[in-house]
Amino acid sequence: MDALTQRAKLVDRRPMNWLEKIYLWEIFKGMSITLKHFFKKKVTIQYPEETRPFSPVFRGLQVLNRDEEGRERCTACGLCAVACPAEAITMEAAERLPGEEHLYREEKYAAKYEINMLRCIFCGLCEEACPKDAIYLSETFAPANYSRKSFIYSKDDLLIPDPVTQPEEYAAAKGLLDKKKKS
Ligand code: SF4
Numbered sequence: 815m816d817a818l819t820q821r822a823k824l825v826d827r828r829p830m831n832w833l834e835k836i837y838l839w840e841i842f843k844g845m846s847i848t849l850k851h852f853f854k855k856k857v858t859i860q861y862p863e864e865t866r867p868f869s870p871v872f873r874g875l876q877v878l879n880r881d882e883e884g885r886e887r888c889t890a891c892g893l894c895a896v897a898c899p900a901e902a903i904t905m906e907a908a909e910r911l912p913g914e915e916h917l918y919r920e921e922k923y924a925a926k927y928e929i930n931m932l933r934c935i936f937c938g939l940c941e942e943a944c945p946k947d948a949i950y951l952s953e954t955f956a957p958a959n960y961s962r963k964s965f966i967y968s969k970d971d972l973l974i975p976d977p978v979t980q981p982e983e984y985a986a987a988k989g990l991l992d993k994k995k996k997s
């Protein structure tokens with residue numbers, strides 16, 4: 815029968831000679847490979863103390879954005895949910911009330927906004943679909959967890975810190991986005 819690939823190797827079934835029987839030569843060969851790697855640059859890192867730099871095109875956990883005054887940008891238009899191929903986004907819209915102008919940028923806002931991280935494939939289509947620059951994929955990722963429910967991220971989990979009341983936390987979260995835009 816013809817082989818499908820040229821990678822098949824015939825098994826060597828000849829009897830072992832005395833050098834092969836004492837296994838020393840094979841042990842020496844194995845040790846030489848170990849020693850060779852001993853002096854090479856390490857490919858492993860000491861996670862979590864050390865972390866690998868992400869690629870500039872890495873797409874991680876979603877962040878709901880605020881404007882420079884700290885108001886939520888999302889207007890609950892639903893375009894991100896429609897664009898999402900995994901149907902991972904759900905939301906409920908609400909009307910902004912008089913006196914809430916400092917909280918919400920638009921007349922309508924997302925009273926509830928959830929992303930199911932078990933469905934999300936981090937394609938970035940929600941970010942591309944958003945007309946309000948209200949959602950972006952950051953350089954962090956959804957950490958491992960024990961229950962399926964904990965992978966449903968609510969608006970509180972996704973919303974970026976307020977630049978007015980938490981400027982340092984906001985800058986730390988936003989810094990990665992700015993770097994991404996410059997590259
Ligand atoms: S990154 Fe893709 S899969 Fe994930 S929520 Fe956005 S559109 Fe849906």
Ligand code: SF4
Nearest residue numbers: 888889891892894944
């Ligand atoms: S994140 Fe953007 S696209 Fe999604 S509902 Fe809010 S404003 Fe619309």
